[in-house]
Amino acid sequence: MRRVVIRGTGVAGSLGLLLALAGAAAAAGSASPLAAPTVDGPSGTAGLIAWLSERQQVFQQTVVDALKELRAGAAPRAFAVLVGAGFLYGVVHAAGPGHGKAIVSSYLLTHPADRRRALVIAAAAALLQGLVAIALVGGMIGLLDLAARQTRDAARWVEIASFGLVAAVGLALLARAIVRASARLGWWSSASNARGAHPHAHRHGHIHIHIHQPDDEHACCGPDPAAVADARGPIAVAGLVLACGLRPCTGAILVLVLAFAMDLAAAGIASVLAMSVGTGLTVAAVALGSRAVRSGAVTLSGRLGLGPAAAWTGIAATAVGGLLVTLTGALLLAAAFQPRHPLL
Amino acid sequence: MIRVMNTPALAMAASAVLAALAFSSAPAGAHPHAWVDQETAAVFGADGRIERVRVSWHFDEAYTAFIVQDTDADGDGAADSDALARMAEETLQRLAEFGYFAEAWADEAEIGWSSAIDPAAAVTEDRLRLDFTLVLARPVDPVAESFVYAVFDPTYWIEMRHPDAAAATVENAPEGAGCETRLDVPDPDEEWVALASLLDSTQTAGDDLGIHFADRVAVTCDAS
Numbered sequence: 001m002r003r004v005v006i007r008g009t010g011v012a013g014s015l016g017l018l019l020a021l022a023g024a025a026a027a028a029g030s031a032s033p034l035a036a037p038t039v040d041g042p043s044g045t046a047g048l049i050a051w052l053s054e055r056q057q058v059f060q061q062t063v064v065d066a067l068k069e070l071r072a073g074a075a076p077r078a079f080a081v082l083v084g085a086g087f088l089y090g091v092v093h094a095a096g097p098g099h100g101k102a103i104v105s106s107y108l109l110t111h112p113a114d115r116r117r118a119l120v121i122a123a124a125a126a127l128l129q130g131l132v133a134i135a136l137v138g139g140m141i142g143l144l145d146l147a148a149r150q151t152r153d154a155a156r157w158v159e160i161a162s163f164g165l166v167a168a169v170g171l172a173l174l175a176r177a178i179v180r181a182s183a184r185l186g187w188w189s190s191a192s193n194a195r196g197a198h199p200h201a202h203r204h205g206h207i208h209i210h211i212h213q214p215d216d217e218h219a220c221c222g223p224d225p226a227a228v229a230d231a232r233g234p235i236a237v238a239g240l241v242l243a244c245g246l247r248p249c250t251g252a253i254l255v256l257v258l259a260f261a262m263d264l265a266a267a268g269i270a271s272v273l274a275m276s277v278g279t280g281l282t283v284a285a286v287a288l289g290s291r292a293v294r295s296g297a298v299t300l301s302g303r304l305g306l307g308p309a310a311a312w313t314g315i316a317a318t319a320v321g322g323l324l325v326t327l328t329g330a331l332l333l334a335a336a337f338q339p340r341h342p343l344l
Numbered sequence: 345m346i347r348v349m350n351t352p353a354l355a356m357a358a359s360a361v362l363a364a365l366a367f368s369s370a371p372a373g374a375h376p377h378a379w380v381d382q383e384t385a386a387v388f389g390a391d392g393r394i395e396r397v398r399v400s401w402h403f404d405e406a407y408t409a410f411i412v413q414d415t416d417a418d419g420d421g422a423a424d425s426d427a428l429a430r431m432a433e434e435t436l437q438r439l440a441e442f443g444y445f446a447e448a449w450a451d452e453a454e455i456g457w458s459s460a461i462d463p464a465a466a467v468t469e470d471r472l473r474l475d476f477t478l479v480l481a482r483p484v485d486p487v488a489e490s491f492v493y494a495v496f497d498p499t500y501w502i503e504m505r506h507p508d509a510a511a512a513t514v515e516n517a518p519e520g521a522g523c524e525t526r527l528d529v530p531d532p533d534e535e536w537v538a539l540a541s542l543l544d545s546t547q548t549a550g551d552d553l554g555i556h557f558a559d560r561v562a563v564t565c566d567a568s
Contacts, residue, residue: 011383041487057379057404064405068470138390141413148413256407261413262421342438342445 090278128245167329173322
């Protein structure tokens with residue numbers, strides 16, 4: 001608990017620092033020649049939000065300016081600006097609204113996972129997001145020579161698929177909560193209640209997300225940990241990573257379309273990879289934080305002797321998390337089918 | 345110190361912060377996603393009544409790059425003028441379904457548009473310029489009625505603002521009638537700003553958002 005809590009605050013602290021750095025760097029960046037939103041006397045949250053939303057415009061203009069400089073031959077400086085802007089955008093953007101973090105934290109708040117797995121999930125999701133954008137834009141504009149509009153259409157379908165996956169992950173979480181609850185109520189045979197140390201019990205061929213009783217935290221020390229990890233790890237983690245990372249980031253698409261249009265593909269790809277690193281840092285912070293909160297709660301309830309109550313709390317948390325993630329996926333899906341904007 | 349931190353309350357607080365981080369929102373993906381500097385003009389007819397609103401949109405460079413990529417048939421890195429002209433026409437057709445992103449009011453009652461004419465597009469200094477003219481469903485005499493118009497993206501995906509008051513003008517106004525424009529800049533309530541900030545580029549809050557971030561132009565005539 002002690003270590004965990006300290007780590008938790010450390011994570012929050014470094015996240016805050018990163019955000020502050022990002023803000024300062026963005027504020028120091030070149031001012032946009034375009035009219036920025038004028039909100040008279042913004043205060044409190046709305047003021048902060050308004051200020052942060054201007055970063056989007058600053059980011060876009062910074063990228064455009066850097067690419068133009070790069071095309072004009074001012075290589076090292078413009079390249080550094082482009083990569084730096086991508087990195088900061090990744091850090092800040094990932095701290096914004098996102099189904100990715102909701103899923104990762106729902107999973108890690110309700111599932112035992114070692115730090116390595118938490119980090120792998122965060123890093124893989126962030127990297128996948130960048131790679132999907134590079135594959136989409138590189139393939140469609142770079143190889144097939146299609147128009148930006150068609151690339152956006154394709155991005156839209158990938159996005160719809162990823163939102164469907166989000167809803168599926170949410171449903172899987174819900175299903176696990178129901179299974180666990182049924183097992184505890186004795187509706188299930190005792191065999192299926194035997195806490196998942198049997199690899200053969202998990203070869204169902206679908207995304208399989210496990211809910212464990214909080215006192216399973218040390219299941220790693222069970223009879224055959226390697227088999228457990230083999231059977232459930234890769235599939236659940238892959239589902240999670242796909243749901244979080246399949247949707248290409250709009251900022252990444254923007255940078256890449258601009259870069260390809262200006263024959264600066266390599267610079268665009270470097271910027272997007274830096275963006276993935278930035279995103280990965282923020283998501284990793286959230287992932288480690290979620291994990292720390294979970295182990296803290298588990299340790300605490302163990303000390304207080306809250307075994308059964310904690311088990312039910314875990315089930316309830318999983319159900320609520322599953323419901324939230326399912327709803328998020330459904331809402332994103334509904335939004336994705338809205339009529340398209342006339343200027344897009 | 346460590347003892348003190350070792351409390352359920354702290355764990356709860358940490359969870360709350362994390363939940364807030366994960367589910368709530370902040371802003372980096374917020375609307376708007378494209379920016380337009382606009383020039384508009386209330387155009388008078390021969391009888392001294394306002395018949396049209398002329399609109400000129402200057403898009404930001406990122407949006408322009410997308411359009412150039414789409415309209416560059418020969419791959420020379422510049423938009424083709426034929427393709428640009430086609431794009432302008434098609435854009436205006438698509439805008440028709442959205443009321444041309446413009447509204448006009450006479451004595452605070454909304455007047456529609458009967459048509460949109462003269463679409464034209466050009467790219468200069470990496471900025472796309474799109475021009476068109478909206479024809480009012482009925483002409484308005486600004487001496488007899490108050491006349492106000494606003495040109496804006498109702499979804500607020502694009503922010504459309506006049507860079508300054510001089511960007512909204514009157515054209516062909518009757519001599520000596522003292523007709524001029526007054527630009528009213530938006531002062532959106534916090535909740536609308538917050539809502540806009542929650543929307544990433546693929547989301548929409550429907551068509552009710554943009555009006556809160558719209559410039560309004562009033563035309564007044566003071567004959568004295």
